[in-house]
Amino acid sequence: MANFWEKLEEKLFNFKNARYQEKFILEPGNEDKTEDKGEGKAEDKGEAKGQAKGEGEEKALDKAKDADQDKGREQEKDQAGDKDKEQNQAAAGEKEDKERDADQDKNKLKKPRKPLPLHKQKEKRSGKPEDLYVSMDLETNREYLNKIYALSKNKDMIIRDFYIATKPPLKAFLIFIDGLTDKNIINNDILKSLMVLIDEGEIVEERGRLAEYVMEHLLPGHDVALLDQYRSILDLVNYGNTAIFIEGCDKSLVIETKGWDRRGVGIPQTEEVIFGPHEAFNETLRSNTGLIRKALRNEKLITEIQKIGSRTNVDVAIMYIDDLANPKLVEEVKHRIASIKTDYIGVAGILEQFIEDAPFKLAPQVLTTERPDRVVSFLVEGHVAIIVDGSAQALIVPVTMFSLLHSPEDYYLRVPYGNFLRVLRVLALFITLLTPGLYVSVVNFHQEMIPTELLLAIAAAHVIVPFPTIFELFVMEFAFELIREAGVRVPGVIGNTIGIVGALILGQAAAQAGIISPILIIVVAITGLASFAIPNYSISFGLRFIRFVFTILAAFFGFFGISGGLFLFLVTMVSMKSFGVPFLAPVGPPVKTEPDVVLRGPVWSMEKRVDYLTPLDEIRQPKISRGWIKNTRGGKQQ
Amino acid sequence: MKQKIVFLMLLAAALVFLTACWSSHETDELGYIILLGIDKGERNIVNVTFQLAIPQPIEGGDAEKASEVISVEAPSLFAALELADSFISKHLTFIHNKAIIVSEEIAQEGLDRYINPLVRSREVRRTNFLMVTQGKASELIQANKTLVFERYPSRQIDIFMAASRTTGLLPHADIHRFYEGLNSPGSQPIAALIGMEKKSPEKEKEDELKQQEQNSKEKVEQGLAYLPGEIPRKGGNEIEIIGLAAFREDKLIGYLNGKETRFYQLLTGNFVRGSITFPDPDPKEAGSNIIVAEIIQGRKPEVTIDLRQQKMKIRLFLEGEILSIQSGENYEQGRLRRQLEDYVSRTISREATRLIRKTQEEFRADIFGFGENTRTDFLTWQDWIEYDWLSKYPQFEVSVETEFHVRRTGMMMRTAPSEQKEG
């Protein structure tokens, strides 16, 4: 069976080889190489090496070894791609075969073929143009690209033919995607350098290493890769690089020329702080990683890049600190992302839904943030950050409930102010969850709790209203949510204010019309305001849902419903896990942690890293972190 | 198939909830009873009177319509409630009830019968006030329909009853206090006294004449010694709350007027502050001048009871602030101050002893709860019950000692003699 393939390969290749022999300027050292091509598969070369040693053809042998892989692959690519041409030219090939056989005999080098690795065997039979290898023939490459990109229909790709001004001039073309590339670089750095700025009479010395020579001597460009597999070339060209194909080279030069219109570094939309940096991520992966790198200048900060989405091929960067993050955590993250099989992940939010543990629970298990300073603080604790190209948010894993309720401003302010904000936020959390439920249960079930005068005022306001309290509450809540959602779409400055003010005005009008009672407006407004105080956008959604559940329970069972609801809520949250870390971690299973769960401690007392991440390095700062304190025990008191 | 089963189970579970919102009442469905009055009924066993609060909007609203008084005759308290539902378009509820007013007749027959539903009901609380009235409760509550200072009677009663701390003229008498007194072998129950301005002209004239004839010393001593309805006044609320009703076991045994109630508060340690008017200590001035001092309780009284000798000694610790010295003598300092303090101490001790004697002889009821202090003298409960304090109480010799110190004298440290020239 192998023999059949070998023979086929030989036949097909010989045809090609003949044409190259004419065009290609042969040098003595390369002769053997071309002959070697004629030998066919690399399999035989192994055996041939043995023989060659015996025969003393060591130079050829070395070159055979070097050119082994290249040639072998080249041969396969030619064969695979030329299947449709095979039939046409099989007959013509017959004639050349005889010539080739004659050459082979001349050479006496029968290099045995090495067995091909499996993936290459498969590729040989796949037949898709994208799986090909770069061919030495420029026209062939052009035809491949025509087919791959459907260039007759696809007007985004530009192919520019030119001659590299060496002596003799080399024909080449470059291909790039208009709109993704920076044309200045292409014009000035590539075309100009290669066409204009080459010394007169530059002779390409090493014929076998044409591409390398161009890359090393002629082509300025900070990021140049030599690739011969079309799959990799296409991945890069699709992302904004430029590929240069040179006549007679079986490799392509891919130069980084990314330059598309993009937003600069902007201001955070949802996580604005008053006392801290105002930078936010934008949609470009490299900008984002740059923003993180400039705040975390550590050689141990690792950025691993994977591709996701079979049709979108978007880059995903996984960042972590190598000697800090738990290797198992990193493994798990990489494993989860690598195992996603889908066609479109364009945004971090979609990736989040793919990798989280429980997609239907009401609290997020991944933290999204658009602030680089927050990402840096998490990385230093030992978390892992995931950045998706095209999305202005970073995902942080793992996360606990308490991290979702922290805002960066708590740290940037002094301890008392920060704690005040924290307490306020905890109160806001409970208000937004429980207020409608408490209102309904007090007014409908436990009227004795309200002071008599207030109760009579509520009753007086309710006398004229034709609907039960629970109905009014739902109507008002619904109206509030509707206005909030609509406010997102109203452009400009008015958009934000419409949310609350509109709801209040609507409520007031409804109260005067006698549809709802006025106290209800206050209840709903307070609830809405409190929900705006929750820093994390995802969890405020979750809380809105849970508030709804509480209201229903309260409407049926009063305070008992609320206490049952709290119980169910607590049990659900306690059993959630985010990448193996329990969701209520420092409190749920009580573990040692730095003083930063609900209230935060002073910055000089944050000595140990959080235990639930099991980082590799537990100590953050020594006991005495303020060196200027004298005469104290442990530096903790002033 | 699995989904069908799950669906059916969910439906079954949901059925539990779909029937109704049990226990859920809208705020305007309920009729909030603020005052409850119990009288002996003519056509049936009891005549129950409710004062309901009608919700009024915050701005505007008619003060007249803020409460509605309803009387109903029925065999029992709860039967009255049920009957009332048929002519009141609200569900009556006691959850906001403030006070329960019992007429004299019923109290004299014994409150045992009526206290039981009040303690058992989940709507009536032990913190509701219990009051006794000398006439009919229905008339009293009817008179309370128009409130002068508030819109609803709830606040009115709360502020009234807070007077137990600000003046000491009435006790903090709630169902809790009554029930404990009823059940305890060491004390007897009490209730507050409530009444209305009496309108009977003959009695009015009689009282007026009697009081006009008293000399000033007697007037001063008459002072606050009124029962509700007797206070010579015009204006204010229709109802008056002053004084105390004493019970022996569950039957009404007598009344203490305002002045006596004050000493009751002093002796039980519930007194906080109140001002007392004395005739001037100087016998020469006693006829015309008075001294007013605000008395504050310094410490709780010390009660020492000797069971074998049947003697009881009570020490009161009081402090004071001088409010008024009409004679202009400098009672704030020195010898005169000590004289004043002695005088006040003796007066208070005397009056307190007189009060205790009254309860021992007339009432034969230990309404003060001195018996509770004897608990520490016994080892077991049975021993204590065997001792039977309540029957031995009238035999005890009682002495009261007061320590009174003037601590403050208001804005003035002394009174400069005013220029008075005859002529």
Add this chain to the structure above:
Amino acid sequence: MNKIRIGYSEMTAVLVILIGMKAFIGYPRMITEHGATAGWLLPIASGALALGLWLIIARLLERFPGKPLTAITELLLGPGLGIAVNLIMFCYFLVTTGLLLRIFSESVILSLLPETPLSAIAVFYLFGAWYALYYGVEALARSSYIALVYIGIGLVTSLAALFPYYDFRMIFPVMGFGFGSFLKSSVFEISSFGEVIALAYLVSYFSSSDRAKIKKIGVWSMGVVILLFTSMVTVYLMVLPYPTSTETFVPIYQLYRSIFLGHYVQRVEAVFVIFAAFTAIMRIAIGLFVTLQILKDTLKIPYYRPLLGLFSLLLFTIAFTPQNIVETVKLESLFSMYYGGAITFGLPLLLCAIAFLGGKGEKAK
């Protein structure tokens, strides 16, 4: 199946709720029934006694390291008698939890929702217990740990708010019904602490390094419960003195209702009842869990989750068996607070006797 581990503090919290929940229902009333004005000393006395017994039982557990009491029973008494004894314990926990379900539902009707049918409330409780147990005992243990702090705060606040009604003279005469009666009651009242034996059945949830701590967990949880009981009964006696104290159905609710700190802070009992209802659901869940754990170990079933639905129904049935509330309270008081000690302490002590005297056990000296 993952090995579930429960931590030290979480287990303590679980036990405190398991044992201490009685304070929220009938315990103060029953103690004053038996001890009159000495009721506040009884928890200390009986608690000390129960603690002593627990230490003995812990020694038994140490002799068979890593084995829960079900396994030890079968080892010592042989399979037939062993299973019978285990099933008796199982029945004890099952019946007490069922009766508790009834009492909790009735107290909710009394305090919060007077017109809601009993079955709806019982279903709600069971749903909560089922939900919690479905997520596993870890969730329950952690929730107990977290919630206990807030329940404690609520309790302390409510007891402190009753200060105007305290009357310190009411806890005298000291010896209540007499010293003899006091001693007798102390001995019987150890049943109130009987649920501590549940710890012996949960040994398999501890990692091997924690096993030495089982004794400590028992001691700590009983200590907290003794404190809870004593303070509760003291306040109860001070506010509602002896004869009245035997009358109330749910003492803590009556206490809550008496809070009156002026015109604005009155009638606030509904807030405190939230805490009590929360703890009640947890108690039912924990009780159900212990029952299922014993059954699981006795019958050697690997999982308990499939049994959840069945046992919820069983609890519901037991809850609705008594005819009226008085019967329930009597049954529950006698069963779990007076005579139950014979089962919960008696049987393990029997096992101890057999083990120590017979010199059995892996670590027998």
